Structure formats: C-alpha cells, structure tokens
Amino acid sequence: MTRGAPRALVALLTGLLAAVCWLAGPAAPDGRAEEPGPLDRRGQITDRVDALGVRAPEVARALDRLYDEHRLQLFVVYVRDFSGRSPREWADATADRNGLGTDDVLLAVATRERRYAYTADAAGRLTQARLDEVARTAVEPALRAGDWAGAAIGAADGYAAALSGRAVPVPALTPGVPDPGGGGSPAVDLLVPVVLVAGALAVAGYAYTSRRRRARTRTTPHGGVPVPAPPELDERARRALVETDDAVRTSQEELGFAQAQFGEAAAKPFAEAVAYAQGELTAAFRLRQRLDDAEPEDEVTRRAMLEEIVARCADAGRRLDEESAAFDALRDLERTAPGALAAALAAHRELEGRLTTAEAALSAMRDRYTDAAAAPVATAPSEARARLAFAAANLSRAREALEGGADGAGGTDAGGAGTGAAGTGGAGSSGGTGTGGAGSGAEAGGAGSGAEAGGAGSGAEAGTGAAGSGGGAAGGGGERVSVALYLRAAEGALAQAARLVEAVDRRAVELAEAAGRLPGALAEAEADLAEARGVLEATPGGTAAGLRGRTARLESVVRDVRRAAEAGRYDPVDALRRTEEADAALDEALEREGGLRRARAFLDQALLAARSSVGAAEDYLATHRGAVASVARTRLAEARRHLAAAEAGAGPGAGGTGPGADADPRAALADAQRADALARQAQALAEQDVRLRGAPGGPGGLGGAVLGGILLGGLMGGGRSGGMPGGFAGGPASFGGGRTRGRLGGGGRF
Secondary structure, eight states: OOTHHHHHHHHHHHHHHHHHHHHHSOOOOTTOOOOOOOOOTTSSEEESSOOSGGGHHHHHHHHHHHHHHHOOEEEEEEESOOTTSOHHHHHHHHHHHTTOOTTEEEEEEETTTTEEEEEEETTSSOOHHHHHHHIIIIIHHHHHTTOHHHHHHHHHHHHHHHHHTOOOOOOOOOOOOSOTTSOOOHHHHHHHHHHHHHHHHHHHHHHHHHHHHHTTTOOOSSSOOOOOOHHHHHHHHHHHHHHHHHHHHHHHHHHHHHHHHHOTTTTHHHHHHHHHHHHHHHHHHHHHHHHHSSSOOOHHHHHHHHHHHHHHHHHHHHHHHHHHHHHHHHHOHHHHHHHHHHHHHHHHHHHHHHHHHHHHHHHHHHHHBOHHHHGGGTTHHHHHHHHHHHHHHHHHHHHHHHTTOOGGGGSSOTTOOHHHHHHHHOOSSTTOOOOOSOSSGGGTTOOSOTTTTTSOSOHHHHHHHHHHTTSSSBOTTSOBOOHHHHHHHHHHHHHHHHHHHHHHHHHHHHHHHHHHHHHHHHHHHHHHHHHHHHHHHTSOGGGOHHHHHHHHHHHHHHHHHHHHHHHSOBOHHHHHHHHHHHHHHHHHHHTOTTHHHHHHHHHHHHHHHHHHHHHHHHHHHHHSTTSOOHHHHHHHHHHHHHHHHHHHHSOGGGTOSSOOSSSOHHHHHHHHHHHHHHHHHHHHHHHHHHHHHOOOOOGGGHHHHHHTTSBSSSSSOOSOSSSOOSSOSOOBOOSSOHHHHOEEEEEEEO
C-alpha cells in the first residue's frame, strides 16, 4: 500500500467522524480563539471552518499546479479568528512555527473576523510589489464575495503569473457562505455533514492519485523536506551569512541607543543576546573561510560545514528574536518618542558641526597626501551629509506626528511632497524659521525649518528628504506610519553619519602617526641593509641567494619610499607597510640574535597598518551593507580574527591587548600582516559589490539609507514590509533576527 492510501483512508474516516460529531455533539462556541498552530499534515490546505467544502479538490489542484510549474508551495489556512493578534502577526507566527522556507507562501483567512494576511520569506522569488498585486487583484475581491476557494485559487494563479512575468489574472467569483465557521439553521445543520462526507470522499480520492506523483519532489514544513542540492545549500549558506550579519550589526546599533537611553544594566539581557549571536556568526564565517581556502573538502565534509553555517546563523537569529519583543518594550519609542526625538535632534546638530570639521580635515588630507591615502574616506563626508538629510526628514516627520500636525498628510498620495513642502518650509539655510507641513496632503512632506530639522542643510533638503521617505505620515496603502518608524530610521541614519565622520577623523590620525614613524622605520631598514651587504660580501655567491633577493627588494622599497616622501604628497600608511614587510623579510633571512626584539618592533608597525585597514573596511561595509555580499563579509570576519590574535600576542609596548610576555611576536606579526591583507581584500570586494548592484537613487538621502541597510528590502532584499513608504519593501531595520526582520507580506480587512 502506498503512503497516499492510508492518508486517503484517514481523510475519509475523518470526514465521517466529523459528520457524526456535527450531528451528535454540541455546537462549538462562537468565541473560540485560533492560536497559530501546526498546519495540516496531509497537504497544503488547513481548513478549520470547512470554508472550502466540496471545492477543496479544486483548490488542491491549483496549489499542485503552482508547485509543478514553479516549485512554489502555497499553504492556505482558514480559521474563525486570529486570537486577538494582527493578521500579519498571526500569519508570521504560523509560518515560523511550521518552518516555511524561501519557496513557501502562506495565505491565512479569518472568516468570522473577515481579515486575512499573506506572508513570504524576504529571500524568496516574490517581491513585495507582486505579493501586494496578487492580493489586490485576485485574493481580496474573492474574499469580499465569500468565495473562499476562489481566493486560494486566485492566489495560486496570481503567484504563477507573477513568477512568469505575466499580469495577474482577475478570477471569476463564486459567492459563498459569509461565515462558514458560524452557526446555521436546521437545514444547514443537516446539509453540513453531507458536505463533509462528500468533501472527505473527494479529498481522499484526489489524495490517493496525487500523493504518489508528488512524494518525491514536493517539500512540506513537516519533515518531508528533501536534501538540497550542493549549489542550493551553498547559496542558502551565503544568504544566511548576509542576513545574520545584517541582523547582528543592526542589533548592535540599536543596543547602543538603548544603553545610552536606559543604562547598561537595563540593556544587559540584550547585550548578552548580541554577544551570543556574534559568537555564532563568527564561527559561521570561520567555516565559510575554510570552505573558500585553497584546500578543498570532500563532498560529505563540505555539506556538513554548509549545514553548520546555516544552523549557526539560525541559532544567532533565534537568540536575537527571543529578545526582540522585550527590547521593543524597553525602548517603546511610541511612549518615549518626545525624549528620543529631542536626543536625536541634539545629535543631529552636533554632527552638523563635526561634519564641517571632517570636510576640512579631508581637504587638508588631500593637500598633503596622495589621493590613495585619502581614498578610504574620500566619499565619507558627502555620504554623511546624505544620511543627515535623511535623518532630518524623518525627524521632521516624527515631530509632525507627535504634534498632531500630520492631518493634511492623510491623503491618498503618500509620496507626493517634497517640492511643495520645501517651498512652504521656505527656510533658505539651516537657521531658517519657515513653517512646513501645513495644508494639503501634497504639501505635507516638509516639516518646518532647517533649524527644526536639527539644522540640516536647508529647508529644501528637509522637504525633499521627507518626500523621499514617503511624504506624509502615511504608508503606501494610506495607513499612518508610526512615529517609532520615523525615529528608528533617523537614529540609524545618525549612527551611520557619526561613523562616517569618525572615519575621517581616524584616518587623519593614522596618516599623521604613520608619517611620524616612517623616518625611524627607514633608518632601521638602512641599518639592516648595511648588515646584509656585509654578510653578502663575506658569503660565497651561490649560497646566499635568498638573502640577496630580500636585500634587493628592501633596497628598492626604501628608494621608492624616500623618493615619494621627498616629492611632497605620498601615502605614509602604505609607505610604512611596504617598508615593514620588506625589512621583516630581510630580518628573517639574516637569522641573527635579537630577532624577537626586532619582530616586536615590526609588529608595532604592522598593527598600525592592520588596524587602519580593518577599520576602513568595517566602516565601508557597515555603511554600504545593503549591497555587500557574503564573500567580502567573510574576508572581513577573518581579518578581525587575525587582528585579534595579533593584538593578543603583542606586548604592551607594541600596542597589543595581551600580556605578550610568552607570546611569539613572529606569529603575531604574521597575523597582523594577514589581517591587513584580508581587510584590504574585503574592502575591494565590498566596493565591487556596490558597483555591480549600483547605488540606489532617491531624494533626501533615501538611496543612501537603502544602501546602508537603514531601510530593509532594498538591493540585497530582506526585511518586513509595511514600514516606510517610498518604493522599498522594508521599513527601518530593528533589533532582532530573521523571524523579526525576514518576512514580506500584508493583509487587512475584506
């Protein structure tokens, strides 16, 4: 007997038993709550109110057709109510509990409450725009007509059309019972068991013929998931690394806000969660680096390592998700919004002043050093200003929402605003006093003067930024946007602006420090060259080829560095790096006493270069993470690991963090050099990712917010929808892991 046969028998017996219970048992109470629970193990239909009736096989065929043609599983759930939860919350919780994956979509319908929701993995093939289109065109009209089966069939056919690049078809409607889960007349009481039996027979017959055909290919959230092919598993691991790295970085930033607002003691549980997630992520990156190195693993080992990467990333996300609700409750930006807004405005004003200083520092850097020396921070001031413009717009919106002045923004055009609002705001400079945000919905995009926006640029900038964030305080579907979302978006932008400004300041210090150390390093190199020449003169020609080659290399480096330094504009960090590497190689070839002392001196120089490279790569990736793939992140994680090892092996005199007394400075030197090389490779790969994906456009710093991962659902995908309007799927990033951040969807009343 096949697996389909007993399942068909179970379906038949279940229908018969349900019919008997209907006739003999008491009616279910109308107030029954439907908590998120397991989906029906027999297939993709979970119908707790018998909404489908005899049309269940028709729905099953539509779901099978979608899977057969596009390998996408649509799970449909019909319940009385969502147990007091919002439709999206109920659907997301059900998807999470049942382990739905990237190629699964869930449609949940509460027939008594007349509400519905749809949810899909953000890493899947359906975009937020196409999900919404299917809901508008094929799902909601059927639900409004009581065509419960038509809604599921319309969703299946609509998703198939979306994946094929076709227009979503408008379904023909067959109106049905308004409340299939409610009580009925005696005639209905007699009809229902007949329908149950007929439906059970139909489902049993269809199950018997279709299960065998799909047993080998379909996936379900109940343990029947086939082993993914190696390329699929590899891609899943890469995607998990990117998503988890983004989640940890955002959670770290949000943790900083909480610690500043409430103190470290109150934020301790969340700090522990972030530390745990960071540890799991670090281990996952280490595994990925081993897979990428020159030593290939056999297929079994490689699969095990990839599965461990996915598992560790999932564990990191789970730990963050466990604390996300408590974190949101602690910050409660809706309640603490006035204080958070005041703090953000003060930070904005401070950053405006610091940015002016950073711009001057960059200009001086370019005058004194080569373009390559300033390259790591060449665009930092302009990007910081874009982040500040985005923050100003969202702070203006937050103020508008708090003061109740966004009534005019409740119009239908959520994105219409910038120019008119800027004109209304009218402040020509950051110190202007114009009043923005009055009048119609089209003029609600600006919010006051530049001074009100925290002194950001001009009134025009503030108005444009608000339009870029979506104009009025309304979402894409006309719903009002929470003040907390505006504040989170502004805080994220301010944090990145601060990081960009600090990067310029740090680069100036690093260049000055390297320039100060270079003369001493060159003098040491000249002394080593003199000693090496003496050894070579006393050594037969054929026995010191290695020493001769390293001597020639150091001579060339010293000559080039001196020529560049004397010319006026040069890169002192690169000059010090080249001198240290060539001199350390020669020192090793000389094999003289006092090697440990010299190794510590070289380590001191190598740590400066490594910290500079790692810091520059960290800043770039953190502020461009919306476009950076897994390879650059893996190299940077490995660079951090080597830098930590180098610092642990360095003594206090070398600027290290470890005791250093018993450590081998040669090993620490190798770690520092490796960290430097990996960090520079990571930055080059990250810059390549940004070029390949293209920097998104958008007024008022919107493109930079997506590029920086402040707004989710942009270039790399991910994040929940329904947050900020303006054409991107996700709202501002928040504390939490994949379950908190990683689903798309929508819903509402019908």
